[in-house]
Amino acid sequence: MIGLPDPGDWEARKQRRAKKKAKATGAAGAAASPGAVPPQMTNPWETAARQLQEQRTDPAAVSAARPATTPEPSTAGPAAAPWAVVDEHSGAAFARRFGRGVLWALVGALALLGAKSVLVPKKAPAPAQQAAPAQSGPAYPADEARAVAARYARAYLAWDEKTPETRAAMLATVLPEGADTAAGWDGHGRQDVLAVEPGTVTPAAQRQARVRVDVLVRTPAPAAPPKPGTPAAPAPPAYWVGLDVPVVQAGGRVVISGPPGMVGVPASGPAAPELDGPQADAPFSDQTTETVKQFFTAYAAGQTETVTAPGAVVPPLPSGIALVAVESWTADQGGGADRTGTARVTWQLGGAHLEQSYRVRLTRVVAASAQRWQVAAVLGGTTT
Structure with a gap:
């Protein structure tokens, strides 16, 4: 580091004036005790310059006042400058040099970017395609x-x-x-x-x-046959x-x-997909077949209250429909107090027999020490 900061030109002029008075004041300054308080100066840099001048003029006096371990500055060669340069061996010098390098690198990068913006103008971005506005207003009735x-x-x-x-x-x-x-x-x-x-x-x-x-x-x-020669299309x-x-x-x-x-109206619908049906529970189907037959007999007769579970509401079929037979009853695999299965039933109505399918839900009803299965709900079709 620099021993003292550069005081400027005005300090140099004051130093030259101070050299003229050095001989008169040198002896008094050397004899002064180390603990003496220096006279009050109008400028602190004048005091520093005066002390350095005294070291140059009378090195013996200064040497006597300093500790023995402090090396004396060399006065050989041409006239030395009043400021001594001391090398730094700490990290402060490296940090300062690194900071200066980063600063110059940033200045260079900004300069390159400015030159690029001048030499290669930035293209205006293409206008973004506007999305079609969503249709507003109430939905169609x-x-x-x-x-x-x-x-x-x-x-x-x-x-x-x-x-x-x-x-x-x-x-x-x-x-x-x-x-x-x-x-x-x-x-x-x-x-x-x-x-x-x-x-x-x-x-x-x-x-x-x-x-x-x-x-x-x-x-x-x-009402009357068509005129001769004009056959009507059937x-x-x-x-x-x-x-x-x-x-x-x-x-x-x-x-x-x-x-x-x-x-035109299509002559037939599209092909139906293959649907996976539930697996059958043969033992339970056999156990509840009679229950299902009794229900469908009462269903056609309009007496569903006697064959349905407590709380179930199953409206009876209209009059004129009679049960021909319960063709099949297949209970689904499962467990618990509620079970479901599929029944195929043939009815007699309008002088004909008509086969239909139903999904029937059974529930277990417990009374005292006895229990039985009764119908809780019935739905037409085979949708599971």
Whole structure:
């Protein structure tokens, strides 16, 4: 480290003035005791310069005042500077040099970045593609659309040339005001609608939608034979007709927006997937077969209260249905107080036999020291 910091030019001028007075004051300074208090200086750097000048002028006096172990500075050679440079051997010098290196490296990096921004202008980012705004507003009234389309299909496909006003009045309730209530009918013939089944609603733009409706119609036989030379095409007594009905929501209601189109009805459904059924419990099936038979006999007779578990509610079948036989009863594997199984039952109704399937749930009823199985619920079909 530097023995004393550089006092500046003004200190150098004061040192030169101090050299002129050195001879007069040198002896007094050397003879002064080490513990004497130096006179008050106007500037602390003048005192430091004066002491160094005294060391240069009279090294013997200074040597006598210093401890014996302190080496004397060399005065050989040209005139030495008033400040002595002492090498640092601690980590402070390394830390200072390292900090200066980091600072210069940062300055260089900033300079390179500035030059790059000038020589290679940054490209403007491409505008991001805006996502399509989500459709807002209330959902389409599908239930109302099905109801309106079903009413329209029933009126549209039912006509009688003897009472054309009936069809027109029914169509007017679902058509826009002022629409043609003939709806494409020429006013001849007769056709009856037996059933209407509304299906899928497909919404479209401008609050429109297309409703699929299946209609079961029947064309009665003509009252008189057709004229000679015009054979009538045979028509089935009843058949299904598909109808695509266009609707639109307007004024808070759904109305018919245009003429419909007849479409075909598939002759069969798609192939059903293979479903894994439950494993059978043969011993339990044999144990409860009589219980299941008694239930279905009472089920057809309208007396389910006597064969159902306490608290169970199983409405009886309507009159005119008689049990022919419980074809099979298979209980599922399981345990506990509730068990389920599948029953295949043949009924007699309408002069015919009809086989059906049921899922039956049994529950164990304990009374005193006895217990038995009774029906707690019955559901049609084989869905597990």
